[in-house]
Amino acid sequence: MKVPECEEIYIGGDFNGHVGRMNDGYERVHGGRGYGVRNRDGEALLEAALAFDLAIANTFYQKREQHLITYRSGLHSTQIDYILLRRNRLKSAKDCKVIPSESLVSQHRLLLLDLTLKVQSLNKSPKPPVRTKWYRLDDREVAAEFRERVVGKMIEMGDMVGMGVNECWSEMAMWVRSVARDVLGETKGKRKIEKDTWWWNEERHLEVDSDNNIIMTDKCSSCGKFVASSDGVKCSKCNTVHHKQCVNVSANSKVGPKWYCKTCKRKPTYADNGETSGDVPRLAEPSSLSEEIKLLRSEINSLRKDIMSVISSTNTELQNRLEVIEERLSKLENQHPLENPTQSVDINKTIERL
Incomplete structure (x- = not known):
């Protein structure tokens, strides 16, 4: 065939031949999962497929009989409709089967082939034209070299006699462009300009x-x-x-x-200057009277909590000491009973006072 290798080939239709279930002798183009018994027309189809390196897609997938039969007439059922494609493109085919409930034409069933094709998108955007780097004339050395070569050409053109204005202008313009390409250089416009974004961050x-x-x-x-x-x-x-x-x-x-x-x-601020005396910090000047009252109220609450914590800890300590003394006293009374009971009463009162 005179079809280029870069082009796809898909052939489908009624070939009126039976390729059969077995693939003996035609393993490259026959998948071994066909239907029925091979006949002469089916063998001719396999010979043509082998000659042009085309695979018969119907025979490469394991299917039930009702998904292989493409033609049914009364009690007669057979497979005579096939889809052929390039053998090296067989991997692009995902599935090939018959839909029993749909009839394409009389007595023929619909045969489907699922393919995965790679489509290359064409770049429709035109390429930017090549531009001269005229901004390089800001460099003094480059500008001096450009000026020297252009002025030299103008001196040469001064000796030309008999040339028209348009001819002189065209020649001079061509020379200026040629010198600019050599001295300044050209750009295709693909470089991205880095913008000054020092002030930008995620919070802006x-x-x-x-x-x-x-x-x-x-x-x-x-x-x-x-x-x-x-x-x-x-x-x-x-x-x-x-x-x-x-x-x-x-x-x-x-x-x-x-x-x-x-x-x-919620967090009161303190003035850190030399006017404060002692270890007690002085509140900073608030912006209004209501804020000052709130700050003082929060300071009083925190001071009250500190005082209560100190009192509770001290009270617990004194109570523990009192219990220890009472325990020692009871032991002494049991070991050495007093002759005068009034003394014990006085001692009990003294302990209660403590």
Whole structure:
């Protein structure tokens, strides 16, 4: 055949021949899973398939009889419809079977072949034209060499007599382009320009306001979403940004120059200067009277907890000591009973007072 090897070949139809179940002598083109008994027409088909190196796809898959029979007429059933393809492309075929419930034409059943084809996508985008690196003229050494060669050509053209303006212009333009290619070089435009993005990180985001001005915003520390400059508040202590809605601040309210998030409000800050005396730290100046009251209240609560812990530990220690003394005293009384019982009463009172 005069079909190029790069092209696919698929032949299907009614060959009116029986290739049979066995593949003796035709193992390359017959899979050994056919139907019926081979006849002369089937043998001629196998000879042609072997000559052109075509595989009969029907015979390479293990199927039930009803999925092999392609022709049925009354009580007569046979396999006479086949699909042929290149033997080296047999791996691309995934399955080949007959659908018994569908009739393609009268008494013939539908034969299907599942294929996996590799399709190469064509690059439709045009290639960028080759461009001269004119920006290299900013280099003084390169610009000097370019100027020297162009001026030399202009001096040579000054002696030309009898040339028209268009001829001189065309020759000079061709010379300038040739010198630019040699001195400056060319580019195909495939190199990606590295943009200056030193200010960009994962926490930054771009936003466009009503005047089409780009505004850089941060992420909300509460919900993790980006915050617009008009819809956020910033903590004066930890510099975290929050949505007004996330921190229960009305959208129309104006926040003062000093605003603290919930975390910073729970942790009182202390002034670290030379005016404080002793080991007791002094509270830093809050932004309002209500914040000052909250800070003082939290300090009083922490001091109360410290006092109660000290009192409870001291009380437990004294009670343990008292129990030890009472135990020792009871042992002494059992060993040496007192003659005057009033003394024991006085001692008991003294112990209770302690």
